[in-house]
Amino acid sequence: MKLDSKIPAGPVAEKWEHHKFNLKLVNPANKRKYTIICVGTGLAGASASASLAELGYNVLTFCIHDSPRRAHSIAAQGGINAAKNYANDGDSVYRLFYDTVKGGDYRAREANVYRLAQVSNNIIDQCVAQGVPFAREYGGQLTNRSFGGAQVSRTFYARGQTGQQLLLGAYGALMRQVDAGTVKLFPRREMLDLVLVDGQARGITIRNLITGELESYAADAVLLCTGGYGNVYFLSTNAGNSNVTAAWRAHKKGAFFANPCFTQIHPTCIPVSGEHQSKLTLMSESLRNDGRVWVPKAKGDNRPASQIPEAERDYFLERRYPAFGNLVPRDVASRAAKAVCDEGRGVGTTGLAVYLDFAEAIKRLGEDTIRARYGNLFQMYEKITDENPYQTPMRIYPAVHYTMGGLWVDYNLMSTIPGLYVLGEANFSDHGANRLGASALMQGLADGYFVIPYTIGDYLATAKFAKVSTDHEAFKASAVEEQAKINKLLSIKGSRTVLEFHRDLGHIMWEKVGMGRTEAGLKEALQQIPRLRQEFWENVTVPGPADNLNPNLERAGRVADFLEFAELLTLDALNRRESCGGHFREESQTPEGEAQRDDENFSYVAAWEYTGDFAKPTLHQEPLVFEEVHPSQRSYK
Amino acid sequence: MAENQGSMTINLKVWRQAGPKQPGQMKSYVAEDVSPDMSFLEMLDVVNESLIKRGEDPIAFDHDCREGICGSCGMMINGIAHGPDPGTTVCQLHMRRYKDGDTIIIEPWRARAFPVIKDLVVDRSAFDRIIAAGGYISVNTGSAPDANAIPVPRDNAERAMDSAACISCGACAAQCKNASAALFTSAKMNQLSLLPQGQAERSDRARRMVLQMDHEGFGNCSNEGECEAVCPKEISMSNIAVMNREYEKAALQKKS
Numbered sequence: 068m069k070l071d072s073k074i075p076a077g078p079v080a081e082k083w084e085h086h087k088f089n090l091k092l093v094n095p096a097n098k099r100k101y102t103i104i105c106v107g108t109g110l111a112g113a114s115a116s117a118s119l120a121e122l123g124y125n126v127l128t129f130c131i132h133d134s135p136r137r138a139h140s141i142a143a144q145g146g147i148n149a150a151k152n153y154a155n156d157g158d159s160v161y162r163l164f165y166d167t168v169k170g171g172d173y174r175a176r177e178a179n180v181y182r183l184a185q186v187s188n189n190i191i192d193q194c195v196a197q198g199v200p201f202a203r204e205y206g207g208q209l210t211n212r213s214f215g216g217a218q219v220s221r222t223f224y225a226r227g228q229t230g231q232q233l234l235l236g237a238y239g240a241l242m243r244q245v246d247a248g249t250v251k252l253f254p255r256r257e258m259l260d261l262v263l264v265d266g267q268a269r270g271i272t273i274r275n276l277i278t279g280e281l282e283s284y285a286a287d288a289v290l291l292c293t294g295g296y297g298n299v300y301f302l303s304t305n306a307g308n309s310n311v312t313a314a315w316r317a318h319k320k321g322a323f324f325a326n327p328c329f330t331q332i333h334p335t336c337i338p339v340s341g342e343h344q345s346k347l348t349l350m351s352e353s354l355r356n357d358g359r360v361w362v363p364k365a366k367g368d369n370r371p372a373s374q375i376p377e378a379e380r381d382y383f384l385e386r387r388y389p390a391f392g393n394l395v396p397r398d399v400a401s402r403a404a405k406a407v408c409d410e411g412r413g414v415g416t417t418g419l420a421v422y423l424d425f426a427e428a429i430k431r432l433g434e435d436t437i438r439a440r441y442g443n444l445f446q447m448y449e450k451i452t453d454e455n456p457y458q459t460p461m462r463i464y465p466a467v468h469y470t471m472g473g474l475w476v477d478y479n480l481m482s483t484i485p486g487l488y489v490l491g492e493a494n495f496s497d498h499g500a501n502r503l504g505a506s507a508l509m510q511g512l513a514d515g516y517f518v519i520p521y522t523i524g525d526y527l528a529t530a531k532f533a534k535v536s537t538d539h540e541a542f543k544a545s546a547v548e549e550q551a552k553i554n555k556l557l558s559i560k561g562s563r564t565v566l567e568f569h570r571d572l573g574h575i576m577w578e579k580v581g582m583g584r585t586e587a588g589l590k591e592a593l594q595q596i597p598r599l600r601q602e603f604w605e606n607v608t609v610p611g612p613a614d615n616l617n618p619n620l621e622r623a624g625r626v627a628d629f630l631e632f633a634e635l636l637t638l639d640a641l642n643r644r645e646s647c648g649g650h651f652r653e654e655s656q657t658p659e660g661e662a663q664r665d666d667e668n669f670s671y672v673a674a675w676e677y678t679g680d681f682a683k684p685t686l687h688q689e690p691l692v693f694e695e696v697h698p699s700q701r702s703y704k
Numbered sequence: 705m706a707e708n709q710g711s712m713t714i715n716l717k718v719w720r721q722a723g724p725k726q727p728g729q730m731k732s733y734v735a736e737d738v739s740p741d742m743s744f745l746e747m748l749d750v751v752n753e754s755l756i757k758r759g760e761d762p763i764a765f766d767h768d769c770r771e772g773i774c775g776s777c778g779m780m781i782n783g784i785a786h787g788p789d790p791g792t793t794v795c796q797l798h799m800r801r802y803k804d805g806d807t808i809i810i811e812p813w814r815a816r817a818f819p820v821i822k823d824l825v826v827d828r829s830a831f832d833r834i835i836a837a838g839g840y841i842s843v844n845t846g847s848a849p850d851a852n853a854i855p856v857p858r859d860n861a862e863r864a865m866d867s868a869a870c871i872s873c874g875a876c877a878a879q880c881k882n883a884s885a886a887l888f889t890s891a892k893m894n895q896l897s898l899l900p901q902g903q904a905e906r907s908d909r910a911r912r913m914v915l916q917m918d919h920e921g922f923g924n925c926s927n928e929g930e931c932e933a934v935c936p937k938e939i940s941m942s943n944i945a946v947m948n949r950e951y952e953k954a955a956l957q958k959k960s
Binding site for chain 1: 722723739741742743745746747749750752753755756757759760761762764766767768769770771772773774775776789791792796798800821822825827828829831832835836837838839840841842843844845846847848849850851852854855856857858861862864865868869871872895896899901902
């Protein structure tokens with residue numbers, strides 16, 4: 068199978084306009100005859116469900132939570148980018164496009180990124196009209212803050228709860244359609260399988276998490292808006308229920324998985340405190356607007372921060388990257404923090420932390436201003452660590468946060484399975500090897516509000532559809548297979564818990580496939596992961612009922628999938644013998660220790676096809692062509 | 705960093721209920737090796753791990769983000785929704801709040817409109833239906849004017865944000881002796897009433913949301929203030945006064 072990205076011809080600035088005109092339309096009166104399944108209700112899923120229902124399609128929307136409003140988009144803190152140029156500081160669609168392609172270390176598709184920058188402004192308009200309470204100036208106009216990887220101020224925000232407010236806007240739009248009867252909502256349901264008929268995505272098998280029953284739903288197209296796979300590392304900033312299951316099961320049905328090794332380690336998270344740790348908490352990147360990152364100049368200097376004089380501090384980001392200072396992109400900041408900790412200059416009891424210090428900003432602006440900007444983040448930090456960040460610097464350390472890789476999609480967001488679309492973090496297309504801050508919210512909403520409503524019509528209008536109901540043999544076979552898997556999990560009755568296996572997997576992934584990756588380490592991981600997977604299927608214990616709410620059983624299924632997926636992620640990391648963005652191969656670095664790309668050999672999207680053997684997926688390459696932004700060594704110095 | 709005060713042993717009494725129709729009961733558990741740096745939910749994770757090892761059904765509770773924003777978690781801890789710390793969800797409550805040997809009683813939310821599904825998990829879909837009845841501004845995708853075409857006074861935007869901070873956890877209704885959803889409903893209503901975009905549907909929204917709230921079986925507000933006291937986002941009761949006024953105005957305006 069040859070990958071066809073379906074990138075429209077013509078100059079980058081005109082591609083989307085031309086493409087929209089060329090897409091076939093579904094007559095307004097015919098839209099209600101089409102059923103679309105949407106899995107997930109984060110920014111991408113909620114905005115897509117609402118927008119498609121407004122157009123007149125019949126939408127079935129599923130989520131694993133008790134309410135669609137709880138999807139993990141809710142936890143995004145800092146903001147959402149748009150090229151409004153309200154700050155009059157030289158921003159433009161082209162600059163947002165340029166920054167995103169460069170920030171992604173030239174591993175994203177130019178055409179997709181340009182479209183993203185184009186619709187970014189519509190997103191802000193839409194959200195304001197919905198009543199999202201963005202921060203404002205005294206004159207009533209919207210205000211902006213700065214984020215990493217950009218020298219303009221283009222980030223819109225609602226205190227430190229931007230994701231929450233944007234999601235509540237999309238959730239409101241979704242619930243309005245539920246009220247109108249155009250969306251049928253199915254909460255506490257987990258997708259276990261994608262059902263194909265004649266090679267097309269025609270439905271899903273789900274587990275009702277309350278009754279444990281398997282249910283089948285048929286449709287004309289399926290959208291996966293199921294987020295990223297950061298929890299393959301066990302400890303991440305992702306919510307506990309975030310998982311790869313829906314995407315992975317679709318992969319096993321024929322959807323190619325692209326660039327799984329592109330994972331983002333976020334530089335500013337609260338460090339691990341002990342073995343009991345269940346998740347890591349992010350401190351928004353926006354803090355780097357006013358916080359200064361430092362460690363002691365001397366190794367093993369364990370004096371309290373307040374007793375280390377200015378001259379004995381190393382503000383290592385400002386020193387290494389004077390142009391961007393504390394606002395370098397996430398991958399650069401994370402590696403710099405790891406480097407000083409590896410030198411033995413880390414702080415705190417574990418030595419795996421650096422300071423993020425607000426003393427100077429508080430002196431310059433006053434505590435009230437800092438409280439107004441970051442109050443809820445400071446409060447959260449204090450609750451977790453029992454330290455007051457107004458008085459002592461925060462301790463931060465990098466943690467897994469976001470995954471740029473995902474199911475491969477073409478320009479229309481369709482995967483390699485006809486009728487299966489993938490939106491938001493679950494797809495791979497817009498962020499390359501590193502996502503810039505405040506761009507995840509932008510992409511989720513762009514896909515849902517402004518891309519899929521146009522592109523899906525073309526498929527529905529042109530594809531041929533056999534009449535399919537859930538009585539079709541494919542649905543029955545899928546349900547039988549999934550029930551067998553559940554029964555198997557319950558029947559092993561071994562001696563180790565799901566959590567223990569998940570923690571072991573996370574340990575392998577963080578040590579061997581984390582911030583610094585080597586050929587030897589990756590090969591070791593490829594030995595260890597299958598062994599752990601085998602042990603899981605022989606020795607896991609999952610007590611409790613199958614016909615009732617059983618969160619531990621849900622987790623067992625997700626960890627089983629992570630144990631398969633982890634191998635693909637590692638294989639991809641081994642295959643990509645270059646460093647780029649969040650993927651750092653220690654063999655490939657500049658003399659100054661920066662990521663060294665290899666454009667000659669790796670300027671492509673690695674799209675993996677499932678073959679039935681986890682160790683031997685087939686690699687397909689989609690070459691990346693840069694017509695606008697000429698790849699160069701990224702420099703933030 | 706908090707000095708590690710060593711590990712604690714905590715006695716738990718937890719409501720166990722196998723399903724919506726089955727009777728429940730309090731059961732005792734001992735949580736050993738509890739670190740003061742653990743969150744309350746991490747302490748429950750440890751208890752559950754030991755139950756799983758013994759082949760018993762672990763305690764079911766809702767949780768997800770574990771950073772106080774998704775609104776999934778929530779339980780009565782010694783009779784107080786989300787436990788003793790003000791402005792804090794259970795996931796952000798830490799065990800350093802407790803001493804070695806303490807006994808903690810854990811129960812699910814109490815409200816007729818939140819039926820128990822299992823153990824500490826309740827059905828809060830009533831809140832979704834209240835939002836579906838009008839907790840939004842009706843604007844189709846693509847039909848919005850430029851964002852700065854609608855100036856909003858900064859103070860109004862800030863107050864709208866105060867109300868919009870609600871995480872829909874249900875603590876307000878769980879703590880209220882009448883199991884009233886007034887704080888939840890009024891917060892969303894007030895957010896939208898404060899904004900120029902929200903004016904067109906203001907009356908209709910007030911009528912429909914209040915009607916749905918009553919229909920779900922939530923009780924009336926009798927101004928006790930328990931809701932505000934336990935709200936993890938510290939949403940003010942003054943929202944309720946605004947809702948009452950909105951509703952009365954809307955009722956008077958209603959044409960039959």
